[in-house]
Amino acid sequence: MNLGKTVFLIGPGFIGWNVLELLVNEGYTVSALVRRKEHAMSIHKSGALTIEGSLDDHDLIAEHSVKNDIVFHTATADHLPSVQAVLDGIKQRARDGKSTIFIHTSGTGVLDDHALGEFKGEKVYSDDKPEDIDALPDDAPHRPIDLAIVNAAKELGEKAKLAIMIPPTIYGFNPKHNRLSSQIPFITRFALKHGYAGHVGKGLSVESQIHVCDLARAYIFVLHYMECTSPQELLVNPYFFCENGKEFSWQEVAEQVGKALHAKGLIKDPRPVSFPEAEWDDLYGDITGAVIGLNSRSRAVRLRQLGWTPREKGMWESFEQDELPAILAEAR
Template identity: 60%
Template sequence: MAASGKDVFLIGPGFIGREVLDVLLGEGYTVTTLTRRESYAAELQRSGAKTVLGNLDDKDTIVNQTVASDIVFHTATADHLPSVEAVIAGIEQRASQGKSTIFIHTSGTSMLSDDAKGNYKGDKIYHDDKPEDIDALPDSASHRLIDLAIVRARQKLGTKAKLAIMIPPLIYGANHQYKRLSIQLPTLARFAIKHGYAGHVGKGESLWSEIHVKDLARGYVTLLHWLESTDASKVLENPYFFCENGYEFAWKDAVAVIGKVLYDAGKIKSYEPKEIPESDFDDLFGKYTAWVVGSNSRSRANRLRQLGWEPKEKRLMESLVEDEIPLIMEEKAEFSGYAGVAASGSG
């Protein structure tokens, strides 16, 4: 199944990318990763990867490494346009040399988020075998600016390359070897420890689809195998792939689990969840808080399932109790909100 010996360039060997890297190495791919720190590069090299030092703004490094690679994964962030443009430039160079490239970019289902602010369960469900519904999203939707650059590149390159966009929902799970966690629910857990209660936005009624990071990593490689074996003209029909495990959660239910675990551990004084006042949103995701942890985002991964992929890992609540929250309770750093880019778009 795997095309052993093909060269992969992986941008972003972090929470998602490290899991993808392990699957690729296990299948015999030669993987070069872009990493900022020499200490992490040494660790990656011990695992069997090659490394190139640099960051997302190192255009020349990304272009050159793309030109040298048959396959490119971007798992660093859904919101960095210059690095995606550098990959596309490298793919165009390869196309001019008669070389085809596979490129899988990581977006996210924040693009589907509504304005519920936690107050209701949304009815709209998006299916990845109905690309017209995704294309109908406003250009200002989260992550959409970057995704549109890829959609345009697909149209320009035609059958000279195979470009696809992986769009995961809320990602959960922890790898105790790597001590890396996802964003939304761990941030709500850290908020609870700091403020003494587990909180949700609005009524906490809104729903999100979910995926364990290990199931997601296998989803990427399932997608890769499909791209390797499918005619480029067929790939052009639809760029989008969701990846969810068939379950959804309401924010209030996840917060209730966070509250119970932290209360039982003596970290907070009450296990009763309550609404977070807007004045405390800066300790979460700032002005994006209501969208990041209060919206509805419901997706169905029909396409990966048709390719034989199926989720196998533990469910969200079980993972929170057994994996994520214990790691968070070990953290020593002072928490003052999520520091990265939580959302994008001009909406």
């Protein structure tokens, strides 16, 4: 099962662009699916070939999944058609006697306990206990896509190696890319618009965290592990969490955002309050509670066993030094 070093990367954005540059630096030949010509030019400057298309281009995604030994999907955790296209390509390669490595990006939203900010959850999930992840409801956030991959892996058996990266809340900023994460910037923009920083419910729910550059390095560690391990090991456990050993509550997020904006004279009162449901449309709509009101506590045991360690700056140092200036620059 000797694999080459050709990579097809779907979604070279906030996460994927950082992964792409690490792959190029290690000598992999990378092709990336991009939607816009302007972005394609930037990705080309990072050393990758570009393929213009969308996540709905089944035949295009399947074609390039067939052509490449390794596939990364870092675009979204919730687009089943694009994942199915990758799996169709992998199955074609298997029929041709070729193996494939596929790393998909899910998220710890799959651990949502419907807390809606009302309590700190006690359950902590570890990726060396796949049985706990397998026991999650089939309709949990992201889980239908994860199950499609798990079931395909069982069908393919020894003919492919499939893994699922499950990051928590991602923060951080790469000034070369000018890309921001989702949750904390969303809460910050909401505060700038409405004049207060908020949280869902009481804000007591707790989540793990990771800097995007630490996460990008984690993908490379997982790739190297997959390159030298048997498909059977991944059939037993395809899951990898990625966290930096620290947790936060959503109340803490609101406090930190409120304090930072108040210090700059951008809101009158730094004290956080609960988001009224009537204003959730300025956040994540009906799924606001599931996105920023959940308990989602994870432990990346397997990555640390592979030698990976987090080394980037902490969440609030990064917010004040990197993300907040970028968010404020959007309005200029």
